[in-house]
């Protein structure tokens with residue numbers, strides 16, 4: 001059962017990566033901007049979840065607060081940072097984005113301390129259940145369930161609602177979509193709101209899993225997410241999901257076989273470098289939302 | 290329905306068309322003709338609101354819409370069948386039609402969809418298929434159908450027949466004739482000059498961004514110099 005355990009813990013990590021990376025790939029698909037500061041939104045989600053959960057005594061309220069704070073933050077980043085820079089070359093908003101990430105991470109350090117924060121009470125990380133001989137803690141189960149629900153909801157939203165279809169149409173051809181009354185600016189707000197909410201949830205879930213949030217939480221995940229969206233075929237939600245789960249599982253097995261030489265993150269990057277050398281166009285090579 | 294008055298448009302400092310004037314009443318087709326690079330697409334896209342207007346006005350039902358955004362023009366009843374079709378390739382046929390009707394209440398979609406399917410039964414067969422996987426002719430039907438979902442009173446059609454099989458061209462032209470009968474005003478850009486002159490009421494010919502002819506289709510058909518110099522027609526092809 002050991003290898004199954006490993007696969008499952010890898011999938012749990014993959015879910016986090018997926019929730020984080022989807023926002024990046026959505027922004028890239030729509031605006032062709034590498035939204036590096038997404039990692040700071042993710043960190044914001046983690047902090048808000050922990051701090052509000054501690055203050056209110058309820059982890060659920062912590063998540064709800066993160067779900068309010070992160071979309072607002074993402075929309076503000078679009079409106080105040082990217083929109084004024086959209087008519088410049090794409091590396092201009094990208095550099096601004098890196099600047100914002102550094103600023104926000106330092107902001108977290110100054111406000112909440114170098115040493116980070118932890119949940120006062122986190123029963124989910126401790127209590128475990130056995131399912132068919134596999135031991136999972138409740139936090140891992142929460143990650144799996146939340147991720148499945150979110151991706152199902154996203155799928156239904158983008159295929160079954162008018163606004164969701166309009167969103168995909170805007171990614172496909174913004175000018176023509178506008179000719180039929182789809183307001184690209186509103187769709188961009190929606191894009192940032194949803195992408196950021198997912199990153200916020202991912203931040204909260206990782207806080208739950210690690211029972212710990214520090215100011216650097218966004219960095220490593222953001223490098224990985226960038227590689228993941230390339231691997232997933234920039235702009236593709238499905239590709240991003242597959243690449244994320246794949247990377248999570250590779251990491252888990254890697255820690256067993258070469259874990260004494262390289263840590264988990266180093267293994268992930270080694271795998272990403274090798275895969276991207278073999279398939280620079282990514283897994284799917286197509287751009288579909 | 291549509292009046293274009295002294296319209297000059299282009300891209301930043303680049304001028305694509307200068308001082309274009311024409312009017313398209315309802316229940317009529319205006320053929321906008323001219324060689325490649327003449328400024329036809331730019332003029333159409335300026336009417337839709339996608340290309341910068343440097344001078345002049347676009348009036349829709351007497352109302353000046355020159356400064357309105359494309360999104361607002363769509364709500365007024367201007368619809369576009371763009372050059373190269375530009376259907377949403379990753380969306381299904383049904384979803385493309387949904388976007389066509391996006392400016393209008395969703396509860397009207399059903400009836401309009403039925404009408405589009407009556408005009409193009411082929412689209413009905415393909416309604417669940419990804420639009421990008423269809424043939425060029427089917428995509429053009431979809432581009433027209435999508436525009437019809439937008440309840441247009443003015444239809445802007447850029448390069449109707451380009452790259453289509455002759456049978457598909459007939460189907461699409463028949464559709465335009467039906468729409469004119471229903472009262473629609475249509476601006477048609479078309480490479481096949483003979484076809485365009487045969488169905489148009491009015492003609493405007495551009496060359497290098499300037500109007501070189503504006504008048505009735507009947508006069509255009511009789512103007513030999515115009516036909517040979519600007520529209521690439523020889524005597525034989527006319528006959």
Ligand SMILES: Nc1ncnc2c1ncn2[C@@H]1O[C@H](COP(=O)(O)OP(=O)(O)O)[C@@H](O)[C@H]1O
Pocket residue numbers: 300303304305323324325326327328329330331332
């Ligand atoms: N996006 C663009 N940017 C700059 N110039 C353009 C652009 N599109 C077209 N042009 C120029 O505008 C002129 C008219 O082009 P266009 O309107 O496409 O002509 P037509 O449709 O009659 O072939 C051409 O000289 C073309 O090079």
Ligand SMILES: [Mg+2]
Pocket residue numbers: 329330331372
């Ligand atoms: Mg053209």
